[in-house]
Amino acid sequence: MTKVIIHGFAPSSYTRTVSMALEHKGVDYELIPLDFGSDGHRAMHPFVKMPVMQHGDLTLFESNAICHYVDDAFDGPSLSPDNAAGRAQMEQWISAINDYYYDPFIRQFVMQRIVAPSRGGEADEDIIAATLPVMRERIDIIDKALADRLYLAGDTFSLADCFLAPIFFYVGISPEGNELFAGKNKIAEWKARIGDHDCFKNTMPPKPQAAE
Numbered sequence: 001m002t003k004v005i006i007h008g009f010a011p012s013s014y015t016r017t018v019s020m021a022l023e024h025k026g027v028d029y030e031l032i033p034l035d036f037g038s039d040g041h042r043a044m045h046p047f048v049k050m051p052v053m054q055h056g057d058l059t060l061f062e063s064n065a066i067c068h069y070v071d072d073a074f075d076g077p078s079l080s081p082d083n084a085a086g087r088a089q090m091e092q093w094i095s096a097i098n099d100y101y102y103d104p105f106i107r108q109f110v111m112q113r114i115v116a117p118s119r120g121g122e123a124d125e126d127i128i129a130a131t132l133p134v135m136r137e138r139i140d141i142i143d144k145a146l147a148d149r150l151y152l153a154g155d156t157f158s159l160a161d162c163f164l165a166p167i168f169f170y171v172g173i174s175p176e177g178n179e180l181f182a183g184k185n186k187i188a189e190w191k192a193r194i195g196d197h198d199c200f201k202n203t204m205p206p207k208p209q210a211a212e
């Protein structure tokens with residue numbers, strides 16, 4: 001069968017999301033580093049982001065579309081709940097993570113606290129200080145959401161967990177991680193559960209310098 005190609009970089013949280021989905025399904029895939037911003041990249045992704053997936057003649061961008069394709073097109077354990085309410089809750093959380101978590105957690109906090117120092121720059125502490133209260137509030141929302149369930153969309157691992165796990169991973173290894181997640185027992189249990197999944201272990205990004 002034609003191999004799936006993912007264009008991206010292992011440290012990118014969205015690249016890890018789609019890689020987790022592929023690993024969980026047991027799909028044969030290859031992660032190819034992008035020549036970011038090149039003509040070839042722009043031809044595959046008009047918004048010049050990562051990841052991009054290629055499977056035979058099909059080229060797809062947007063992590064949610066890629067994840068659903070992977071879940072639908074291949075055999076292997078389903079990444080969607082088996083009931084309408086669970087599937088709707090999965091979509092609700094994917095949408096919420098994309099709209100309310102990625103920007104403050106990754107684009108603001110992780111880019112400053114982890115990525116900037118790893119590139120020899122300095123973190124903008126004003127951006128971090130402005131973002132931390134938003135992060136605290138949104139971490140609490142997840143802790144409450146997990147009160148009556150093992151995973152975000154119910155008691156089975158789903159695509160929603162693939163979207164959140166890479167984001168919380170980076171926050172967890174930041175200097176503020178312990179304090180931000182302190183007392184969030186449901187998140188701690190969820191993180192331990194996610195950490196047991198091979199798809200999470202097999203997609204671990206290289207350790208950023210700031211986390212050493």
Ligand SMILES: N[C@@H](CCC(=O)N[C@@H](CS)C(=O)NCC(=O)O)C(=O)O
Binds near residue numbers: 013014015048064
């Ligand atoms: N909506 C896109 C977002 C993709 C995205 O923002 N990817 C990040 C990496 S995690 C990226 O390409 N960042 C580089 C940049 O914005 O220049 C998706 O769901 O795939």
